[in-house]
Amino acid sequence: MFSNQGIQAVRVVFNNTKNCFLHLPSKLVAHLSLNENQALELSWANGSPVFLSWTRSRASSSQDAHRVELCRQLGETLGLRDGEQGFLRLCHQVSSLTQVFVEPLSSDDWEILELHSSALEQQLLDQIRVVFQGAVLPVWVDNHTVIYIRVASLAPRVPYGRLEQFTELAVSPKIRAGISALTESSEKFSNSHANLLPSSSEATAASSSPESRRWGGVADLKSLFRHVMKGSYEPIKEQPPVPNIPAILPDSLYRVCSV
Incomplete structure (x- = not known):
């Protein structure tokens, strides 16, 4: 029997559909006088009420007028059990x-x-x-x-x-913890050492001055990467002369780490 009090007792059965609609038998749809855009409140003994949209059940599974169906993934996420007894209430304003x-x-x-x-x-x-x-x-x-x-x-x-x-x-993005930490360290390094990086003219003069090749006290790329990760420098060591290389942009590490 159907209730005349605006609240309808139902049994929630899980199905394998790939949507978040509550699947209702035709008899229940007619009894509740549902229209397409209405929402339903579903409540049960051990859970907070949830609000769902609805669609008609397949003909083969709609013989029981009190049986409603919900996809398994959504049902489990809501804390429902397969076959749970619940109550439906029509939401008049959505x-x-x-x-x-x-x-x-x-x-x-x-x-x-x-x-x-x-x-x-x-x-x-x-x-x-x-x-x-x-x-x-x-x-x-x-x-x-x-x-x-x-x-x-x-x-x-x-x-x-x-x-x-x-x-x-x-x-809202959900960035992996390791990538997030590396990006933050890279940004801190870029902000705190921007004035220590060589200009293009200083890079050109690098061949005549070994000290100027150390990029503000960072001896080489390996030490630069370690500073981004740990905040520490590799001790400066004397290096043999090497050919000129372009200046390293402070944001280049950021672009690589965030890909």
Whole structure:
């Protein structure tokens, strides 16, 4: 039997679809008088309520009017169990979002997202329509690789809202720890030693002055790299004369390290 109190008891079953929609049987859709753009609140005994968009279940699995389906990855991320008893409530007002700020859950997720940003931009609305504050959502890249993103904030500031064609998705990079540390050290070195690097005229005069080849007390490239990593110099040693080389730009290490 269906409830007439606006809250409907359901059983949540996991499926293998690659989207974040709640799949509803036709009888339940008719009973709730749902339209395409409405959102649903799903709650259960041991979890916080979540907000989801919906679609119709496949005909072969829609005989049970109280059975709703959700992709396994999303269900597990939300803390649901397969077959969990829950409750559905219709959300009558859903705000259209102008901006959504998200962050990849891991550096691997960020690198995949960065490589496939164009494809995701075209496919995202086919996978997710309703998002909520703090949600961790699976997103499929080219229909086979899944990554996870966390919803950091929404604009306007609402608990949940609907993605539209005009919604801007702002992604915060998730840089690997080693690369981030190296980039920061490189920037510090560039800022603190910019005045110690030779000008082009000084580089030209390097052949006549061994001291000027030491780049502000750094004896060679090996010592320069060690300074970026550890903040220490290699002791200056006397070197035999070498041919002239171009001056090293302070930001060249930064470009290499950030690739």
